[in-house]
Amino acid sequence: MIAGLQSYLLVSAILFFIGVAGVLTRKNIFIIFMSIELMLNAVNLTFISFSRFMNNLTGQAIVFLIIAVAAAEAAIGLSIVILIFKNKDSLSVDDFDVMKG
Amino acid sequence: MAANTIFFMIFSLVAIISGFVMITRRHPLSAALSLVVTFISLAGLYGLLAAKLLFIIQILVYAGAIMTLVIFSIMLLNVQEEDLPAEERIIERVSITTLILLPMIYIIGRSFTVIKDGQFPEVSQDFGTIHSVGMFLFTTYSFPFEVISILLLISLLGVVVLAKRRI
Numbered sequence: 001m002i003a004g005l006q007s008y009l010l011v012s013a014i015l016f017f018i019g020v021a022g023v024l025t026r027k028n029i030f031i032i033f034m035s036i037e038l039m040l041n042a043v044n045l046t047f048i049s050f051s052r053f054m055n056n057l058t059g060q061a062i063v064f065l066i067i068a069v070a071a072a073e074a075a076i077g078l079s080i081v082i083l084i085f086k087n088k089d090s091l092s093v094d095d096f097d098v099m100k101g
Numbered sequence: 102m103a104a105n106t107i108f109f110m111i112f113s114l115v116a117i118i119s120g121f122v123m124i125t126r127r128h129p130l131s132a133a134l135s136l137v138v139t140f141i142s143l144a145g146l147y148g149l150l151a152a153k154l155l156f157i158i159q160i161l162v163y164a165g166a167i168m169t170l171v172i173f174s175i176m177l178l179n180v181q182e183e184d185l186p187a188e189e190r191i192i193e194r195v196s197i198t199t200l201i202l203l204p205m206i207y208i209i210g211r212s213f214t215v216i217k218d219g220q221f222p223e224v225s226q227d228f229g230t231i232h233s234v235g236m237f238l239f240t241t242y243s244f245p246f247e248v249i250s251i252l253l254l255i256s257l258l259g260v261v262v263l264a265k266r267r268i
Contacts, residue, residue: 052150060154
């Protein structure tokens with residue numbers, strides 16, 4: 001038995017659903033943030049598997065760009081979390097209602 | 102069984118288990134540390150898929166830089182046990198999430214019926230190396246590559262603006 005494209009797609013799908021479950025069930029803003037990072041990585045794994053399957057480097061170039069966007073997102077997101085925590089003294093997403101959403 | 106398959110099983114099992122551990126921990130610091138394990142085993146999967154440049158970048162940028170930033174922020178805020186959200190009615194939310202995600206098993210099953218022959222083709226020795234991906238990024242994808250630099254600059258300025266004011 002040799003691990004083919006399906007096995008990698010299966011792992012990627014399971015990781016993505018774990019990320020979705022984390023966003024839906026948890027209230028802690030840090031856990032939700034890290035679940036989003038996990039979902040980004042699951043999609044990256046899909047891109048790289050298809051890049052290998054198609055023998056085409058476009059998938060890897062896109063993953064490179066996704067990682068850069070994730071780094072920018074992490075910097076902005078964490079600075080917002082720190083600001084809100086200093087003002088609200090809470091990590092629960094229920095208390096983050098500055099924008100009345 | 103090929104060595105490739107054994108490594109695939111080890112890396113994917115570690116990635117899935119530590120990903121699951123990540124969403125079930127109460128304290129965000131333990132969650133962040135198990136997410137680092139997930140990222141490193143994902144880097145191993147990238148290596149198995151001949152993505153040599155992304156293998157390095159995943160360890161350096163994701164497990165190194167981004168997760169260090171997350172752990173640094175958690176420690177900077179000095180999160181105590183009483184700061185953590187209560188996570189009330191967790192059983193209801195877990196069951197609703199399971200209900201939402203159950204139909205997705207069908208989609209996973211489709212990937213085994215639609216893709217009949219998923220064997221990876223032989224690729225050349227320099228597939229996914231720093232040279233080949235770099236040439237590809239600087240020729241075909243040079244415009245998105247430059248746009249990314251502007252995005253990073255904007256996020257740098259945004260963090261400085263956010264850090265300097267009081268809301």
